[in-house]
Amino acid sequence: MKMSFGLCSIFLVFWLASIAYASDPSQLQDFCVAVPDSKNAVFVNGKFCKNPNMVVADDFLYQGLNKAGNTSNQLGSFVTPVNVNQLEGLNTLGVSMARLDFAPYGINPPHTHPRATEAFLLLEGTLYVGFVTSNPADPAQKNKLFTKYLYPGDVFVFPQGLIHFQFNVGKTNAVAFAGFGSQNPGTITVANAVFGSDPKINPDVLAKAFQVEKNIIDYLQAQFWSNNN
Structure with missing residues (x-):
């Protein structure tokens, strides 16, 4: 019985530790530039890695975030992501970013990023933003909504995995940049x-x-x- 209890305790400790550290894996070398298939791979950490001897400066460069995204869609917004799928040099580094463009009254509808917290910086315009907490432990309580109106220079944080949104309440275009604590934060748009x-x-x-x-x-x-x- 003691042996079984001891094994269960060890298993529980490792299980809890795995939850506590559930995030992008720590890098095992200076960098691991991703390659799209395994044929050219020599190392694995996240995605397959390019041979370090073949890595060049362009593997760490993305150009184009100075250009506005096309907001001519039903939502009136456009997100230009820069994660490991667009910039291979981000592989294993645990960060990514995006540019967000909003037409007047455009919205980035309620969505979540299952693998990352988001730090959101507004450069132009006025946005109404917010997030909703997860289900409370007390069933008598409701999910709590946190909202703010953002103005140029304001930063707002959306905690990892929580449903959040951004809505342009102004009569002019709005531009924002977001940083994520994952090389590939993922997006789940609730309605979609x-x-x-x-x-x-x-x-x-x-x-x-x-x-x-x-x-x-x-x-x-x-x-x-x-x-x-």
Whole structure:
């Protein structure tokens, strides 16, 4: 019995430690420039790595964030990401960024980044931003909403994994930059994932979950859900 309890305790310690350190893996060398396939790979840490002897300065360079994204879409916003998929030199370094452009009254709809906290800097315009906490331990309480109006020079932080949004409340364009604590933060846009998945979620499930009539779910699932990335 003592032996079993001891093994369980050791397992629990390692399990808790794995949760506490669940983030991008620590780098095992100075850098690991990603390559798109394994044929040219000599090391693995995150993505496959280019041979360090073949790495050049351009592997760490991305150009173009001075250019505005095309906001002519349903949302009136555009996100230009710079993560490991656009800049291979970010592999294993645990950071990435993005430029966000907003037309007047454009929105970056409620979404989450499952692998990263986001630090958001507004350069131009006026935005209404916010995030919602996870489900509270006390079922009598509700998810709490934190919101602010941002002006040029303001920084707002969206904690990792929490649903958040940005909305341009001004009559002019808005421009912002975001930094992420992951080389590939990922994005889950709530409406797109729930109503625009392929194949579609059973509408009976969603009708029950949202406590609405099935015809409302049918209508929502029939819409085109725009992707602003």
